[in-house]
Amino acid sequence: MNSLNEENYLKALLNLSLADGEVNVKDLSKHLNIKMPSVTSMMKKMAEKGWVHYESYKPLRLTEQGKKEAALIIRKHRLTEMFLVEKMGFRWDEVHDIAEQIEHVKAPEFFAKMDELLEFPKFDPHGSPIPDKNGTLVWATWVKLSECEPGDEVKIVAVTKSSEEFLKFLNSREIALGLEMTIISIEPFDKSMVVRYKNHEAETLSATVCERLLVSK
Amino acid sequence: MNSLNEENYLKALLNLSLADGEVNVKDLSKHLNIKMPSVTSMMKKMAEKGWVHYESYKPLRLTEQGKKEAALIIRKHRLTEMFLVEKMGFRWDEVHDIAEQIEHVKAPEFFAKMDELLEFPKFDPHGSPIPDKNGTLVWATWVKLSECEPGDEVKIVAVTKSSEEFLKFLNSREIALGLEMTIISIEPFDKSMVVRYKNHEAETLSATVCERLLVSK
DNA sequence: GTAAATAGTTAGACTAGACTAACAATTATT
DNA sequence: AATAATTGTTAGTCTAGTCTAACTATTTAC
Numbered sequence A, B: 001m002n003s004l005n006e007e008n009y010l011k012a013l014l015n016l017s018l019a020d021g022e023v024n025v026k027d028l029s030k031h032l033n034i035k036m037p038s039v040t041s042m043m044k045k046m047a048e049k050g051w052v053h054y055e056s057y058k059p060l061r062l063t064e065q066g067k068k069e070a071a072l073i074i075r076k077h078r079l080t081e082m083f084l085v086e087k088m089g090f091r092w093d094e095v096h097d098i099a100e101q102i103e104h105v106k107a108p109e110f111f112a113k114m115d116e117l118l119e120f121p122k123f124d125p126h127g128s129p130i131p132d133k134n135g136t137l138v139w140a141t142w143v144k145l146s147e148c149e150p151g152d153e154v155k156i157v158a159v160t161k162s163s164e165e166f167l168k169f170l171n172s173r174e175i176a177l178g179l180e181m182t183i184i185s186i187e188p189f190d191k192s193m194v195v196r197y198k199n200h201e202a203e204t205l206s207a208t209v210c211e212r213l214l215v216s217k
Numbered sequence C: 001g002t003a004a005a006t007a008g009t010t011a012g013a014c015t016a017g018a019c020t021a022a023c024a025a026t027t028a029t030t
Numbered sequence D: 001a002a003t004a005a006t007t008g009t010t011a012g013t014c015t016a017g018t019c020t021a022a023c024t025a026t027t028t029a030c
Helices: A004-020 A025-032 A036-048 A064-086 A095-102 A108-117 A164-172 A207-212 B004-020 B025-032 B036-048 B064-086 B095-102 B108-117 B164-172 B207-212
Strands: A153-159 A180-186 A193-197 A200-205 A213-216 B153-159 B180-186 B193-197 B200-205 B213-216
Touching (some): A004 A025, A004 A036, A004 A064, A064 A108, A153 A164, A164 A207, B004 B025, B004 B036, B004 B064, B064 B095, B064 B108, B153 B164, B207 B213
Antiparallel strands (some): A180 A193, A193 A200, B153 B180, B180 B193, B193 B200
């Protein structure tokens, strides 16, 4: 049985390794808001348990087992987010913190029921894929908005690193999943984009924003 | 902020004090499956925090503050049980353990939403009252089935000390909340009751069972 | 009203998981 | 290549909460 604590480490490890490839102690420490020595000692413990490969001074890597465990927690998190939005009427920017807590609930039948009531969703409210029951997680081959060209017509399919503030920003610009937009121009100086969609004739999106929006063409 | 641990102690204290009047260390120890010395030391800690009145060798009593805190946790538990049954399709005998975990979730908006979706229920699926937002808990003036007389026509309104096994037993006898039954006789020897309801012409209920069923006449 | 049984407490050890301070390895900079 | 900056580790401390063993108070039984 893994403790709440270990679960948080696992999840952070998977999230960070998805985003940046490898994970180092510093990042994990920052992400979890736990000092580095504590992280090191937890990594040793988790290495014993077979969740991570740990070697002094080397980057951290999850084992296959660890990846699976982590994905199953992320599955619970994302199913919960979807349930909160679809069945309870929360907005997409409200659900993260609640799901953060519910994801640690141990009752499999609870999540199975959510899954069923939601008719086995493949994505959460932010467009992130929900790992399957075996802990398999596949990202669709979407591209970042920042990688697109002027003239491209794209559809928003997912949001990465979705903090509450970021989602509220998107709300304020009426940007949501499924929205189609046309790229008008890219400012070479700061890589910000001017885009057109719905009744927004020329909205400017910073590079930071464009980095975090995934689209399909 | 109270820890998960403290929350469990609080809840146990309230539950035991409702059932038996006063709470002693032994009972609490048994109920929580924690050895007596650990309970003693936790009681001292909780006394410092102002949740319990603690004096060596005296029975334990919750303070008003403690009662309120405990009732608010029980509120979360019972709202959750109701939600699981009414909105997610679980049976009344399946929900206790799940609710036991969800009750520790910190997000007030989550429980507020449940409350709203359930249209502000007053009772949980076992007929126990749901404390209000201020932590006020009132038991209706129902009587135990065991206190009724032959000839009485009663309606089951609540189940106390509802373990999963007990609820499954009730299911197997088709006994549910709202059921009306007539008391045919009481066996003086073991206080078991013979009752009639629906298509059950003469069902025998042990004293243990009758103790745990609350009815209105 | 004394002895036995039960309930409660104290003392001290243990674990998980955090922290700080000090040191060591690695990487970056000139 | 030498030094500085960054990253990671070790050692040791702390807190919450558990436990066992030994002792004490209270209650029950004769």
